[in-house]
Amino acid sequence: MTPTVDQLSESALLARIFPRLPAGTSTLLGPGDDSAIIASPDGRTVISIDTQVQDRDFRLAWPNGYATTGYDVGWKAAAQNLSDINAMGAEATAMVVSLTLPGTTPVAWVEGLADGLGAAILALGAGRCSVAGGDLSGGSEIVVTVAVTGSLDGRDPVLRSGARPGDVVAVCGNVGWSAAGWALQESGIAPPNYTPALQHAADLFNRPQPPLVAGPAAARAGATAMMDISDGLLRDAGRLAAASGTRLDLDGVVLGRLAERLAECGRALGADPLQWVLSGGEDHGLLSTFPANGALPPSFIGIGSVVSAGAGQPAVSLDGRNFKSVVDGAVGWDHFAV
Template sequence: MHVADLTEEQLLALIVPELPLGSSTLLGPGDDAAIVAAPDGRFVVTTDVLVEDRHFRRAWSSGEDVGRRAAVQNLADVAAMGAVPTSLVVTLAVPGELDVAWVVGLARGLAAVCGPLGVGVVGGDLSGSPLVVVSVAAHGDLQGRPPVLRSGARVGDVVAHAGVLGRSAAGLALVDRAAAGGTAGPGDDDVSHDGLVTAYLRPTSPLPAGPEAARAGATAMLDVSDGLLRDAGRMARASGVRLDLHADAFAADVTELANAALAVGADPWAWVLGGGEDHGLLATFGPDAVVPASFRVIGRVESRAADDPAVTVDAVAPAVGPGWDHFAGRPD
């Protein structure tokens, strides 16, 4: 059965029962708009979009894969502000020939991420389109705390990271090799490399670490979505400082990815420092703060002169490219 075989109401009748209501939802889907509690008096809001053949391909991404990815990348932005995610609204544009099962799978993917967190998927919109486009707006509750901005890093702070590095980029490289006729890719147990393909198709994020960092006094924080170097540079420039990362902090990451890099002829350092879509959290903490256990210290905040690089590795400008650029359409 294809989307074109159903009316909009019939398709919604299949989707909505799959979606979690959420613990903060006062009025869910069914009216012109949902109502979500905001006891703090403020709410965090962010939005992101996934476009077929730009961010994913149906040839290797199921509806559930895309649903999970769409939820994680938006909820990570909420968590990076130090907020607790509360709700999503989702706009879905699809071609009429798309299988209805793919759309239901997307709803189940959203629910798989949101349900355990008490996050509601409270509404959205449906439209026709030549390609699948999934646009999500996410909301969060600051719970009375000030937001953690990317502009708050100060000289003397430590730099810390929660989550994984390079795994999603490694998984994409394996999938790309399979699509090009190589031997590394989904379904090949010998080259799946401990779930790296899954890490690309269904990235995860240490979402509770965001509010935890805020409670611990994080001075700055952001979601690492476009690569560690690129996103660290954004934090450094916003704060007027230099982030000096320590190479030995990444030794375990590089070792973990070494076999996969060998299989596809890649540099594991490029994945660790430049790979995107792992959706970890990069934060800075004052020198006397107790860094939460979910974070590991990876560097230090230093002063920066006007002509200094925003990010260095062991005080040297890194040779690895700075990450993903959406309009260049490639890693730099």
């Protein structure tokens, strides 16, 4: 019979978790003491934190029959946090993880979470990063909180506030695929009936693939502004525009080409793929701006330009058509929307 977490002591559960996690090169003192010690040769530490809450950020069972594994949740917890560090032009150095678990949670599910966390760190290219410690608690639902530190390695951080009129707006990574995967798992199409395109969308929703080499590369290439696309292209573009005091004018033709990649998923699910590209979150790609007189780094695609906000408010437009209240409106993901 598979044991549950309430059948083990905290120490016994931790003993099942930590051996499954990677030890990165930046950790000077890992789990075992009251705090970890992480090297910071740059003299500065980049830090970010994200939380996943059961039935808010993930479901254990989806309407189409897909069962979320601990591996899925661990992978996504790593990916979304590594992406935030990446978006600053930094490289991750360490993570600490807090788990809240109902007593009935199978130990195998928790071990899977540790495996997914470690696999994502290594597979996504964050080999300097270790899981340096964490905390366990009991509760009525699963909650996974990860804080991650990073190093700029002597570079200046790339902020949201640096976009200037004349810059090129570019994206790197997947756009719209995670939203298609979410729609699939909310649909009536069961996993045995997935086509290759639908399977790809499901995979990218459950296990995002942030382009971790792209953040530092963009910083070296002179990116003027950058952010992680976590809540949808339009919503996040609105945030970058607001921080920079500019308007981002996006190219509908280019975005249409990105949507064409999702055409098969759109037909299967009766949806417009362009809406996934514009409003879908959790792909954890990069939205960046670059000076117009330079070449874009590899894997970046130009999707528009930065223009002056003029007498108006910072905003986002698509082929010159303004989107009203992109940041606070109903476009993209909002953790507190009903």
